[in-house]
Amino acid sequence: EVQLVESGGTLVQPGGSLRLSCTTSGFTLRRYWMSWVRQAPGKGLEWVAQINQDGTLEYYVDSVKGRFTISRDNANNFVYLQLNSLRAEDTALYYCARWDYFDYWGQGTLVTVSS
Amino acid sequence: QSALAQPASVSGSPGQSISISCTGTSSDVGSYDLVSWYQQHPGKAPKLLIYEVTKRPSGVSDHFSGSKSGYTASLTISGLQAEDEADYYCCSFSPRRSAWIFGGGTKLTVL
Numbered sequence: 001e002v003q004l005v006e007s008g009g010t011l012v013q014p015g016g017s018l019r020l021s022c023t024t025s026g027f028t029l030r031r032y033w034m035s036w037v038r039q040a041p042g043k044g045l046e047w048v049a050q051i052n053q054d055g056t057l058e059y060y061v062d063s064v065k066g067r068f069t070i071s072r073d074n075a076n077n078f079v080y081l082q083l084n085s086l087r088a089e090d091t092a093l094y095y096c097a098r099w100d101y102f103d104y105w106g107q108g109t110l111v112t113v114s115s
Numbered sequence: 116q117s118a119l120a121q122p123a124s125v126s127g128s129p130g131q132s133i134s135i136s137c138t139g140t141s142s143d144v145g146s147y148d149l150v151s152w153y154q155q156h157p158g159k160a161p162k163l164l165i166y167e168v169t170k171r172p173s174g175v176s177d178h179f180s181g182s183k184s185g186y187t188a189s190l191t192i193s194g195l196q197a198e199d200e201a202d203y204y205c206c207s208f209s210p211r212r213s214a215w216i217f218g219g220g221t222k223l224t225v226l
Binding site for chain 1 (some may be wrong): 118151153155160162166167172193202204206212213214215216217218219220225
């Protein structure tokens, strides 16, 4: 059974940093692109970042370029999202999703940016 | 990056059919057949319903179907059921932006 479990979300001050983790199981991670998608409270879905199978290609939504970094550890079945220079508008539930058209999602981890 | 345009809400009675539109541009929906649809119940993670405009993943009911014409994609739900009440999101790839763009979401109410 495919499972994605996000962790690392917490309350952080504006300008702060955070690393989110996605623990994967039930499939061979190295065969798939992986993504992060976020959802602000009461709002819609927003794609954030995507990484290819071996970590050599990364893509980001314009609003996080230069601040967020996606990475992966295929040997240990993890996907990460490093969040730097956080802003209030980054407050959201962050989902890890497997890329075959986002066919599997975790339950999300909540990041709250507030002073 | 602007979201794809979806109606904020739609409604229908059990047994009826409804469609949800998703309008983009030549830079996203109109570029390739890379439109997907997701269902999200309150407090739950999204679920993939349709990919590549018309394809259904294994296990997804055939009362969900997708189509596209020009810059507008559509999700049709036939034979509405109470459990179909949820939020629905479309998504398309934008080659020009190298980014995935979601629609703003549509709340479906089953009357």
